[in-house]
Amino acid sequence: MLPGTAIRWATKHGFMRAGINAAARRGDEQARFFTDPAVRQEPYPFYKTIRDTAPLVRGRLMWATARHDLAAAVLRHDAFGVGFTDRPLPAPVALMFRFSRRSSPIGPVDPPSMLVVDPPDHTRYRRLVSKVFTARAIEGLRPRIERTCDELLRDKPTDLVADFASLLPVTVIAEILGVPLDMRRQFLAWGNAAAPTLDLGLPFPLYRQTEINIKRVNVWMRGHFERLRRNPGDDLLSQLVQLDDLSEDELLATAGLLLAAGFETTVNLLGTGASLLMRRPEQLAILRDEPQRWPNAVEETLRYDSPVQVTARVCRREADLGGYAIAPGQVVMAMLGGANRDPDVFADPDRFDVTRANARDHLSFSGGVHYCLGAALARLEGEVGLRMLFERYPDLRPDGPPTRRTTRVLRGFETLPVTV
Template sequence: MLAGTAVRWATKHGFMRAGISAAARKGDEQARFFSDPGVRENPYPFYTSVREAGPVVPGRLMWATARHDVVSQVLRHDAFGVGFTDRPLPAPVALAFRFSRRSSPIGPVDPPSMLVVDPPDHTRYRRLVSKVFTARAIEGLRPRIERTCAELLRDKPADLVADFASLLPVTVIAEILGVPLDMRRQFLAWGHAAAPTLDLGLSFSTYRRTEINIRKVNNWMRGHFARLRREPGDDLLSQLVQLDDLGEDELLATAGLLLAAGFETTVNLLGTGAWLLMRHPEQLALLREEPQRWGNAVEEALRFDPPVQITARVCRREAELAGAHIRPGHVVMAMLAGANRDPAVFADPDTFDVTRPNAREHLSFSGGVHYCLGAALARLEGEIGLRMLFERYPDLRIDGEPHRRTTRVLRGFDALPVTI
């Protein structure tokens, strides 16, 4: 099993890790994003430098863009897709990789996950689950989310992430998927351990830890599917396990992605949103005076410091992008967080302003066919969660040093100490 893990790491991260290191030594700007600790801590000056360098900036490993109009085009252009596993590999490497896949767990960035497959497969998977995430269905969850918030806020939070921001979204998505509530902290731990797989160039030790945790999720899910087949409920997973046209791996990938995506990014939204409001008390005071602005405050938090910083697309056929000729197989890094601070779209973009009239024009939920399925749920949880948090504890403030996650694609806090 260790040999298989090593092969999978080499093909997914090892070669890329070596390429990133070599490119960074030669001054490649794109490689800095994945290698420079300072960029991880504060990526926004880096996005500015990329945006100012041009609409699409070439690099040794990939192209990059941080301009709002170009990022939007990449996300919506049918010449660009997410099918990175279809890219050709040298024959010996491809053979070893296919062999290693036999014992591979299925994570959020492994086919047939919706994150990494294009239409028509993506369309089929999304159609199966989209009815649960319609605006009307999500609005129907409002009373349940409010009750969950009230229950969680009975006790004063000491660490806002551990005591509130993580528990609210995992409780809601667990109910939607029919996962027992007593498993929620376990799934938080598994999800947190697996989150680095979204980054590029992981070390072998990090990749091995993510595989171990993803395998644990897979094993638990298979047992859960068996239970739901025997005793189905009225939840989404109970409906999915009854479908004949969804294979076991497809079911595993879909359920795992919905569970992880259902809380991983929203944890970051709630934590970052609360942090921003505690650091900008004048904005919080404005929300108390005009509570109808809470929805827009969530949009501004998503714009200003989004949970997902970047995404990438691979070119499937020759395409022109902002005057650049992109060849098949070339990768374009679309910097969502950079696009969100584009001064061509957002006035005074480095200022956090809950009254910003066009805050909702951010690209934090991606775009095109891969637009975030859970966007409406994240918005609702963000609005209710932040509003009820500061209503219950109006004097909430930071108490100690917040700790950011070590991931680069996902941005947020894994510890946010607070006091009342």
């Protein structure tokens, strides 16, 4: 066992894992979200229990809400942030953590990743990359996305995740970032291996494996930066490596996050959308008769079964949240999947309806300063990908039971067998 890896696991997951398990044994409902396999498989009854209990539920470890109004409020409230590594730790734990950081790889939930830093650093990083993800710039990618879909759909898919849903977004983001296309499947493998780091309380063997894969991504990326410095292209990474605004670690964190975020959410969106439509032919018939509804079908998919189920914020200063007093250092978990089925906002929320007028009111892309940078890209890939999939294979149907991802924060399919 590597000492640094073990210490990092203990400070990031080990202590939290022990606390979650202890809380679960004492009947804490929130802890059950992280421990109960049935909740991972089908979380929506659990969210309803939380929502029916109280607008904001106090647990042993954190607060939680499955209400749309409070989830939106905590995401947008300037008293809440994402910088959990800034929280005060007991002196021995803080010393261990500082020691372990010396050889720590930089993953999606490690500073200086945009996911876990607040303004002003977050503002600086985001400003450097946001121009590539404007609505106008993304819409300009539509012809390329359509060509990619056409190429991928020439062969009949047998597993929709492996043959289509994963390859479309990773191909597009690879081109945006100047990553060689022959690395697509390798990055998918690395991304899948690193995805569990978004969850809380990982067991040590799983955490160790995620570190190994994150280190491999770090090594490859550093070499790629050198290649781009010698031979820059027109891609985003070529532009970033020429700047003096980013340190090497900041560049690594930004590039790694953009690559992973560029396909993780959309893989889940495409797989979930295809599964929903295959099992609801009456909804697919509406889209065939009224193809202008495809963008709204994407919004309804995001609402009905969000690719990101939960997110959390830490309180920076004493704040009022829906009449509840939140103290500095306390954590609030926004259950996005539950908020997206709040009956106070969405009529008949457990029904999938591609004609739903307010489907876009979902919180699947978070909110506030941390609103998903790639939201427009995910929406476009979802629209084009699902439309072209069912145009090319109108009789597409399931061919055996799918398997769910084992992650809890990210929700989607590991495999989705289909036949045409």
